[in-house]
Amino acid sequence: MSTGNFKHDLFSQFARVAKALSNGYRLELLEFLAQGERSVDALAQVSGLTVANTSQHLQLLRQAGLVINRKAGHKVYYRLSGMDVSALLGSLREVAERHLADVDRLVDDYLKVKDSLEPVPAAQLLERVRDGLVTVLDVRPPEEYAAGHLPGAINIPLAELEQQLNEFDPSQEIVAYCRGPHCVLAFDAVAKLRERGVKARRLDGGLPEWRMEGFPVESSST
Amino acid sequence: MSTGNFKHDLFSQFARVAKALSNGYRLELLEFLAQGERSVDALAQVSGLTVANTSQHLQLLRQAGLVINRKAGHKVYYRLSGMDVSALLGSLREVAERHLADVDRLVDDYLKVKDSLEPVPAAQLLERVRDGLVTVLDVRPPEEYAAGHLPGAINIPLAELEQQLNEFDPSQEIVAYCRGPHCVLAFDAVAKLRERGVKARRLDGGLPEWRMEGFPVESSST
């Protein structure tokens, strides 16, 4: 593999990492992994890929140094190799959003509410939670919530939000979050809550972004 | 291209950007472009690719939103579409260096001096330059120097350094820089200078990193 040309060899290695990111399904897997550790078939389920295919993608990600795995019983659990991987994904997202017209169009089409929903910055949320001014709502599936969530957040997956709407105090502001900046769950949750007259906003970013800022993360009994 | 699945479509777009980065030659081209605007055949020369091939790679980078171009006379000049692209490349570099054993080995093999050369952080260099304590040395080719360099830096390409060694005041510290964190030019320059008893160190990062920190950049008459 080595050509003896330092620069070329080095850049080929960098390219290897980028190549691992160059497939939509692998990026989806990485977003799931950014929520916390998951087994191969859990990932296969959420991504909609076959198990064998998921396994192959995960191995490729591992060879690129983006994820690591551990064996427990007859399951294999994968997770991100570090927070710098989340940072890299964030960088990729940002460049795509800023320079690709197609992304802009997509986001506009699907997240139309976007403009009307000024997101709450992480640092600001932390203050408000301390002052008891807001309720933090985690709308991800329970497994992801269990693997790690914002301190004090309550977990109501989007599907169940409808039923529990009347439990909310309309005077208390709700801040919802999910997997990341483009995760639709939080958008939908805020829309639903507002329809019912509940004051609701969206956190700027999801759990990985919160974690990257160095803020505390709570997790349920493992 | 659209599947109607928002998440999938969005991630496919992100993957498109990563795909553009998934080739060593394209990463090299991007590093050159991070120094400043260049024409297609200038890039073909420095990269060692044929012109047609270089053009193809550049078009792919353009479609991914990473570079933009302008036509002047019968030349086409390409440049990065923004500083966020430099940031993305830095993120990629960092992840690769931290999690890929091959990169570690490469860097160790070729940049052995690394440990003995504590690099100077950009902010620190700025202070020292103001106090007149150091001479800043740009060892890149003159075209890249002309396109932008650190304020007050003198330009002596590595090849010519040998001849001009006795011009340096041995009591004055030299800080050398080139294209980026793994650019060998600065490493070699520092090694050469030290051999001759000149106090020399390396800047932490190259011009793109300096620029990203928001420090001033000087450029010669265009």
Added chain:
DNA sequence: CATAAATTCAATAGATCTCTTGAATAATTG
């Protein structure tokens, strides 16, 4: 120890990427 569950391995067809080659296009120069 046989069976089941979770993951990986191996082989393959079809799609995509990359480099080369030679021609086509556009702008400049004499």
Added chain:
DNA sequence: CAATTATTCAAGAGATCTATTGAATTTATG
């Protein structure tokens, strides 16, 4: 306007990537 220069276009061969399939491996369970 013909010749030159810089870039892009188009087509094709060979390499690489991706999803599928079915078998192999590893660990737990009854």
